[in-house]
Amino acid sequence: MKAIVCAQWGGPETLQLLDVDLPEPGPKQVRIRVAAAGVNFPDVLIIQKKYQMQPALPFSPGAEIAGTISAVGSEVRGYQLGMPVAALCGIGGFAEECVVDAALCMSLPPGVPMPLAASLVLAYGTSWHALRDRANLQAGETLLVLGAAGGVGLAAVEIGKALGARVIAAASTPEKLSICREHGADELIDYTLEDLRGRLKALTAGQGVDVVFDPVGGHYTEAAFRSIAWRGRHLVIGFADGTVPALPLNLPLLKGASLVGVFWGEFAKREPRKNADGIQELLGWIAKGILKPRVSRHYSLQEAPQALLDMAARKVIGKVVVVP
Numbered sequence: 001m002k003a004i005v006c007a008q009w010g011g012p013e014t015l016q017l018l019d020v021d022l023p024e025p026g027p028k029q030v031r032i033r034v035a036a037a038g039v040n041f042p043d044v045l046i047i048q049k050k051y052q053m054q055p056a057l058p059f060s061p062g063a064e065i066a067g068t069i070s071a072v073g074s075e076v077r078g079y080q081l082g083m084p085v086a087a088l089c090g091i092g093g094f095a096e097e098c099v100v101d102a103a104l105c106m107s108l109p110p111g112v113p114m115p116l117a118a119s120l121v122l123a124y125g126t127s128w129h130a131l132r133d134r135a136n137l138q139a140g141e142t143l144l145v146l147g148a149a150g151g152v153g154l155a156a157v158e159i160g161k162a163l164g165a166r167v168i169a170a171a172s173t174p175e176k177l178s179i180c181r182e183h184g185a186d187e188l189i190d191y192t193l194e195d196l197r198g199r200l201k202a203l204t205a206g207q208g209v210d211v212v213f214d215p216v217g218g219h220y221t222e223a224a225f226r227s228i229a230w231r232g233r234h235l236v237i238g239f240a241d242g243t244v245p246a247l248p249l250n251l252p253l254l255k256g257a258s259l260v261g262v263f264w265g266e267f268a269k270r271e272p273r274k275n276a277d278g279i280q281e282l283l284g285w286i287a288k289g290i291l292k293p294r295v296s297r298h299y300s301l302q303e304a305p306q307a308l309l310d311m312a313a314r315k316v317i318g319k320v321v322v323v324p
Contacts, residue, residue: 001019001020001021001022001095001096001097002017002018002019002020002095002096002301002324003017003018003020003060003092003094003095003096003301004016004017004060004061004062004094004095004301004304004305004322005017005018005020005058005059005060006046006047006057006058006059006060006061007057007058008057009047009048009049009057010047010048011047011048011309011312012044012047012304012305012306012308012309012312013305013309014047015047015061015304015305015308017301017302017304020060020095022097023092023097023098023099024071024099025071025072025073025076025099026073026099027073027074027075027076028073028075028076028101028102028103029073029076029099029100029101029102030069030071030072030073030076030079030085030099030100030102030105031069031070031071031072031097031098031099031100032065032067032068032069032070032085032087032097032098032099032100032105033067033068033069033070033096033097034065034066034067034093034095034096034097034098034324035065035066035067035068035114035115035118035323035324036065036066036067036114036115036117036118036119036298036321036322036323037062037064037065037066037093037094037118037321037322037323037324038062038063038064038065038093038118038119038121038122038123038151038319038320038321039062039299039304039307039308039311039316039319039320039321039322040063040064040122040123040151040311041150041151041215041238041240041311041312042063042238043061043062043063043308043311044308044311044312046061046091047061047308052263053090053091053265055090055091059091059092060091060092060093060094060095060098061091061093061094061304061308062089062091062092062093062094062095062098062304062322063088063089063090063091063093063122063265064086064087064088064089064093064118064119064121064122065086065087065089065093065098065100065118065121066084066085066086066087066108066114066115066117066118066121067084067085067098067114068082068083068084068085069081069082069083069085070097073102076102078102079102079105079107083107084107084108084112084114084117085105085106085107085108086105086106086108086117086118086120086121086279087100087104087105087106087121088100088104088121088122088125088265088268089104090265093322094301094304094322094324095301095324096301096324103269103272104268104269104272106121106276106279106280108283109283109287112283112286115295115298115321115323116286116293116295118321119151119293119295119319119321120279120282120283120286120293121279122151122152122264122265123151123152123154123155123293123319124155124159124279124282124291124293125264125268125275125278125279125282126152126155126237126262126264127152127155127156127159127213128155128159128278128279128281128282129262129264129267129275129278130156130213130235130237130260130262130264131143131156131159131160131163131211131213131235132159132163132278132281133267133274133278134233134235134260134261134262135211135233135235135260136233137160137163137165137210137211138163138164138165138210139163139164139165140164140165140166141165141166141210141211142165142166142168142204142207142209142210142211142229143156143160143165143166143167143168143209143210143211143212143213144168144170144200144209144211144212144213144224144227145157145160145167145168145169145170145180145185145213146170146191146212146213146214146215146216146220146224147170147171147214147215147216147240148169148170148171148176148177148180148185149169149171149172149173149176149177149179149180149317149318150215150240150314150316150317150318151316151318151319152215152237152238153169153171153180153213153215154179154180154183154294154317154318154319155291155293156213157169157180157183157184157185158183158184158290158291158292158293159282159291160184160213161183161184161185162285162290162291165210165211166186166187167184167185167186167187168185168186168187168188168189168200168203168209169181169185169187169188169189170188170189170190170191170196170220171188171189171190171191172190172191172192172314173190173192174190175317176317177189177190179294179317179318183292183294187203189203191220196220196223196224196227197223197226197227200224200227201227204227204229207229208227208228208229208230208232208255209224209227209228209229209232210228210229210231210232210233211232211233211234211235212224212225212227212228212232212233212234212235213235213237214234214235214236214237215237215238215239215240216238216239216240216241217238217239217240217241217242217243217244217245218239218241218242218243218245219241219243219245220241221234221245221247222245222247222248222251225247225251225252225255225257225259226251228255228257229255229257230255230256230257231255231256231257231258232255232257232258233257233258233260234252234257234258234259234260235260235262236259236260236261236262237262240314247259293318293319294317294318294319295318295319295320295321296316296317296318296319296320297316297320297321298320298321298322298323299320299321299322299323300322300323300324301322301323301324303322304322307320307322
């Protein structure tokens, strides 16, 4: 089979499209014929040895997939050949076939497009875990989403609205903010042109925001935390800015506020049942038209390195997928 292979640490330009052996599933695994693989910022980091997980070389990047089961391990129950599924694989998704632990698979209802399903697992799974599980976001609260036009950001905008929150979307261009508005954002902030703290103070009448969804990091983190409300929750999602911020610890003390870590991949592995419940709730919202995931571009397997270059350059709006 063909796969994108990372044989040395480096940027997307170092990746190769190679013929590799077809992987065989272990007793508790399934093999999936990949119809689509979601592209995410951690894929950019993992090939550079900058991510929390550092697999042994060589490996194929690609953390989330959708497709049909092509082989089933001897101890697996509930999954059959040809069944449509979405799955968290961590690595291996940018390939024609991928082996995944059966516990990290979820069956798909009829009619769900594979590119949409492949976009759901990580971005919407992360945002659901962050807002529903970690922040316990309530109807009527105010949610600030940084990097709101990216994959997880746009998912957070939609899920925040589904939960009844007032959503303030912050992004870097008018085009990106327009997309956020289309997906339900109530207020918009262009943080390349506007002072983030000043704008948030005006939008909240000085009360601050109840929840900050922060996949960006860098200098935006402290500005956002200084704008948080009493008993606010600041969700640490990731560091797309490239800088891990250092936050003065007197700030959470003064605000009675919480810094809340969100590591969805580990959550999915440690609490697979709760994660599966979350994915089912997301699929239900999609079926009702409450969520409308935006897949803005498809790349071929050969074009996967370009997909990662576009992700690193912040040219991606919503989600993009690799389609073997």
